[in-house]
Amino acid sequence: MGMPWLRFLLLLVAVAQWRPHADALYARSSEEEMASCLAAAETEIARSPDKDELHVTTSWLYKRDVARYFCAIGSRQLSVIELGVYQGHTTAVLASIFGQVIAVDIESEYLRASLEHNRDRRNIVFLTLDTYADDWNVLRANNVNVAVIDADHKYEKVRTDAHHALSYLAPVDYLVFDDFGMEVGVRKAVGELVEAKALHDCQPVGRGKDESPWWLKGYGWINHTEGVICRRGAGSHEAAVADYLDIAFLLYAQPSDSLMRASSVVSFQAEEQVLWSSAWGRGAWWRNVLEEPRKLQLSASLPGLPNGSWDVIFNRPRTAFLMSQVGDAEAKVEWFGLRADKVNQVFITANEFFE
Ligand SMILES: C[S@@+](CC[C@H](N)C(=O)[O-])C[C@H]1O[C@@H](n2cnc3c(N)ncnc32)[C@H](O)[C@@H]1O
Structure with a gap:
């Protein structure tokens, strides 16, 4: 029973190293919390154009599905990073359901437009960053649970964004990919990570989530779901990425x-x-x-x-x-x-x- 200070020290170390199990962190919301979270999202969805009107943003259905998914697991206690913000329509929905949002775009003008759209929010940090070329160490100190990947949709860029999110952001347990349906590069990058078991349990969200082709006004028919939400898997994403290939x-x-x-x-x-x-x-x-x-x-x-x-x-x-x-x-x-x-x-x- 000697050396109580040693036991105290060991206890301190154990507490410092403790990280809640993912399922404890993402606790199911009560019905009341869920309803208020969804209502907040609906207010923002009503202020945004649908995808037929503005192709660059996500559809109302996508925004609604993302809200339903994360409101159910206590999103107000969680933080999200959005890579690729544009005019901040999805950012607004994220800010209404998550505790904190880091909104990243390569174009500071888009961030200014997003700030204008989200003027009443106090839980968004805007960051001008080239997610492909810049050093992600600037993000490392943040606690991030969810990464929404919607910047450049070329295969090598999506692959690198996902790889960086899994490498640099902690505890990041969810990756959300937009334009999975419209962009072959997004599907390829997600497929590789799923194959390597670095991602699993990917759920379709938005238009086409029931596997039927969907029509985007001014674009045509699209044969895959608009987006996917995936959970981090036990596999190594290092094996999935070969980010030196086909690059100048x-x-x-x-x-x-x-x-x-x-x-x-x-x-x-x-x-x-x-x-x-x-x-x-x-x-x-x-x-x-x-x-x-x-x-x-x-x-x-x-x-x-x-x-x-x-x-x-x-x-x-x-x-x-x-x-x-x-x-x-x-x-x-x-x-x-x-x-x-x-x-x-x-x-x-x-x-x-x-x-
Ligand atoms: C599809 S839009 C984002 C739409 C937005 N998430 C929404 O749902 O309304 C893509 C955005 O990614 C930004 N982007 C493109 N390449 C980028 C890069 N390398 N780093 C950061 N942002 C980038 C563009 O400036 C553009 O605003």
Whole structure:
């Protein structure tokens, strides 16, 4: 029974490490709470255009389904991040049912429009961020339960947004995807995460949720559900994402010249494992099997480039890589690759200040 201070210390550590089990956190709401939550959502839905009127936003049915799903599990105690805000119509519904909303968009003008639409709300934080190119460490300190992914719908962008949400946001237990029906890239990214068991129990929401085709005015027939809400699974999303593929990297000789001129654009193409380069034509790449599965190391050959066989080692977020010659005992880095959009972003940011 000695050393009570030690027991006290152990208790403190246990309390600090305790995280409520997901099912305890997402407790079922009482009928009263549910009714007031849904009523708040309806007020905001009534202020928003339906999808036929404004394709960019979600449909009334989608907003209603999202409200029904999260109101049922105590959303007023939860926080949500919305990636891709546009004019803030979905943001308004989220703010009416969640305790806190982080509203993220690449365009500060859209955030201003969203602020205007949500002027009476005090539970929204607006953040200008390029979810693809910017560093998600700025979001890491927040407690986020739900991520609504509705920014750029290209496959590699959705894949990266989902991957980042699962990596950087805690405890994030739910991912919501808009435009699942309209965008093949969204379906592909979700399918991969489900396959890897990083997501599971995906529920259709919005138009077409009963699996029948739906008509969008001014667009045509759509054969898949408008959106899905998925729960985080036990599988690793790391296995699901291969976010270095089919992406442009700029390649810089090392040491770089003083003007930091890139020598080539290169891309590790998924199809037939081709390594494409603008300067030296096509080669091949293959992935090395490492004991540490999180690390990414490739072997690559590029016959047009002198000393054409290379070891390629990526950094953790797959935004950059180092290339050294195969068999170089000292592994002298001869090339440095950097994701092209990271470089472009510097120009975009500087350009903004000319007006
Ligand atoms: C489909 S709209 C969002 C609609 C909104 N969620 C709604 O339901 O009304 C997509 C938004 O994503 C933003 N976006 C596109 N690419 C982005 C990026 N890389 N990072 C952050 N936002 C982005 C666009 O500026 C646009 O406002």
